[in-house]
Amino acid sequence: MHVAVGSTNPVKVRAVEQTLERFQPAVTAHAVDSGVAEQPRSIDETVTGAQNRARRALETAGGDYGVGLEGGVARIDGIDGLSLIMWAAVTDGTRLEYGGGPTLSLPDDVTRRLEAGDELGPIMDDRHDADDIAKGEGAAGVLTAGLTNRSQALGEALAGAFGPFVVDGISTEHR
Numbered sequence: 001m002h003v004a005v006g007s008t009n010p011v012k013v014r015a016v017e018q019t020l021e022r023f024q025p026a027v028t029a030h031a032v033d034s035g036v037a038e039q040p041r042s043i044d045e046t047v048t049g050a051q052n053r054a055r056r057a058l059e060t061a062g063g064d065y066g067v068g069l070e071g072g073v074a075r076i077d078g079i080d081g082l083s084l085i086m087w088a089a090v091t092d093g094t095r096l097e098y099g100g101g102p103t104l105s106l107p108d109d110v111t112r113r114l115e116a117g118d119e120l121g122p123i124m125d126d127r128h129d130a131d132d133i134a135k136g137e138g139a140a141g142v143l144t145a146g147l148t149n150r151s152q153a154l155g156e157a158l159a160g161a162f163g164p165f166v167v168d169g170i171s172t173e174h175r
């Protein structure tokens, strides 16, 4: 089974390898355009980014499945400030399925900086005097003291999006 991922961020590739380990897939990484802003700011924009990445990865690489993973921030009813969200999309070239990852309420100072126009990755690096948090444990790791991390969180989104293909037995019919 060949799974083409629409990103070269190692955290996203790892999320796919870990979540789909059972199938021992060949996972390839492709720098595709998400078609949305570098920092998506709504559920709609985040889902669209995931969908574009999945479709474009499969178009670029071929293979059995295209996977798109996208991070974003959004306002959630009932919660003050902005929250970190993440969505996955999977396509086999015909069908598209979606899954959401965990939602994490962001601290006030992070929300303020996002509202001023900054992106979450650089904000987290600056706040924690670190480099490339978005390519490692992620905000999901930092904000939970490691109870989860970005790969694991993205993996949960992917499980939701990939599951329907497995349930319907499609994956075993592919190469």
Ligand SMILES: O=P(O)(O)OP(=O)(O)OP(=O)(O)OC[C@H]1O[C@@H](n2cnc3c(O)ncnc32)[C@H](O)[C@@H]1O
Pocket (backbone or CB within 6 Å): 006, 007, 008, 009, 012, 038, 039, 040, 069, 070, 071, 072, 119, 120, 121, 122, 124, 133, 134, 135, 137, 138, 139, 140, 141, 150
């Ligand atoms: O190379 P790509 O696939 O684009 O990887 P990315 O880390 O930029 O991931 P996204 O575009 O999906 O994320 C959109 C923005 O949100 C940031 N972001 C999302 N999740 C994050 C996390 O867990 N920790 C830090 N930054 C995060 C990220 O750095 C981007 O600025």
Ligand SMILES: [Mg+2]
Pocket (backbone or CB within 6 Å): 038
């Ligand atoms: Mg990005």
